[in-house]
Amino acid sequence: MKSKSSTIRLLYAASESSADSLYLSGVFVPDPYLAIIAQKKSYAVVSQLEYGRVAKQSKFDEVLLLESIREKAAENLQIELADVGPGELMVYFAQRFAVKKIEVPADFPAIYYAKLFDAGYRVEIVEGAFFPKRIKKTDAEARAIKQGNAASAAGIRAAEAVLRAAKIEGKRIVYEGRTLTSERLRTIIDQACLAKGATASHTIVAGGRQACDPHEGGHGPLRPNELIIIDVFPRVQKTGYHGDMTRTFLKGKASPAQRALVNTVRQAQLAALDTVKAGVKGDHVHAAANAVFEAEGFVTERRKNGFVGFIHSTGHGLGLEVHEAPRVSKGAPKLKAGSVITIEPGLYYPEIGGCRIEDVVRVTIDGYEKLSNLHYRWEIR
Secondary structure, X not given: OOOOOOEEEEEEEOOOOOXXXXXXXXXXXXXXEEEEEEOOEEEEEEOHHHHHHHHHHOOOOEEEEHHHHHHHHHHHHOOOHHHOOHHHHHHHHHHHOOXXXXXXXXXXXXXXXXXXXXXXXXXXXXXXXXXXXXXXXXXXXXXXXXXHHHHHHHHHHHHHHHHHHOEEEOOEEEEOOEEOEHHHHHHHHHHHHXXXXXXXXXXXXXXXXXXXXXXXXXXXXXXXXXXXXXXXXXXXXXOOOEOOEEEEEEEOOOOHHXXXXXXXXXXXXXXXXXXXXXXXXXXXXXXXXXXXXXXXXXXXXXXXXXXXXXXXXXXEEOOOOOOEEEEEOOOOOEOOOOOXXXXXXXXXXXXXXXXXXEEEEEEEOOEEEEOOOOOOOOEEO
C-alpha cells in the first residue's frame, strides 16, 4: 500500500467513445468501465463478458474481473452486494491504494465525483490533456492516421468520379438518370471509406451558399457552376484513429471570382505549410494563411446574416479525436515535434461560394511529414 500522500487516477468511460480510454487500453469496449492508474501500473475492471478479450488484447498491466471485485468491495465497505456500483468500486480502490487524492479527466461523470467527494477524498479535475503524451504521435500512430487519410482520399476520389461522370441538364447535375444531391454523394463517399476499413460520419458535401457555413453537412440538389466543399473525416475501425481531408470541386465552368477564391485558398495553405516546424507557434502558422487572404483583398467581416471571409482557424490536432490538441489558430502555442495537425484555410462568401482545402502533416524539427495525399484539381467540365 502507498502512503497517504499517494495519488491514483481514474477513468470511467467506454473506450468506443472516449479517446483517453482508448489511448490507455488500446482495445474497444462499448460500455463504460473503470480504469485505474496507480503505482505506475494500469488496471481495468471489466465484466466476464469482456474479460477474456480485454485481458488478451489490451495494454493494461492487470485486468480484474468485475464480479469478483464487487464482492470484495461489498465486504470491505460493509454494504450489500446489490449496492455496489461504479462509485463504490472507486471508493474501494481508493482505500486499497490508501490515497487521499484522486485525479480524474474533465469529462468524468459528476455523480461519481460526488460519491468520492462525500467519501472524504480530494478529487482533482485535470484540465486539458489527461494524457499529455497524446499530443506527440509515435510512428505507429502516424501510420494509423495516414491510413485514415487514405480512406478520406478514397471517399473524395469517389465523389470526383461521380462529378466527372455526371451531366449538366439546365440547373441540375444528373448522375445515372437522377438529380445528384448532397445526400446521394455523401452515401457514395461513406461507402468508399468503408471499403478502406474506415467509418465516416457527418461527411460534409455542401454546395453553393450552404458551403459558406463550414460545418453545414449539405442537403438537397447540387448545382452546376457552384463550388462544392467535400470534407471527409473517417475513423479507422481497427485503430480508432481518424483521417481528415477536404477538397473543393465545381461541376461546370467557374467564374473569375471563383477561380480567384480557390487559387487564393491554395496559396494560403502553401504559405501556412511553409511555416510549419517544431518550435513555431500555431499562431504564426495561422497568421501566414491570413496574410495571404489580406494581401489579396479577401476581407473577414460580420454581415447582417453572419460572418464571411476566413472565419475559422487554420487547423487543429488529429488523432483518436477529429479535433484535439494542438491548435493552429490565433494565440496558439508552439508546435512540438511529433504533433499531427491539419492545415485547412478557407474562404466563404455567399455571392461567390465557399472553398476549403485540407491536408494533414506531422510536425518535425525542420518542417513536416505529409500524411495525406490527393491532387488539387477542382474544376470539372
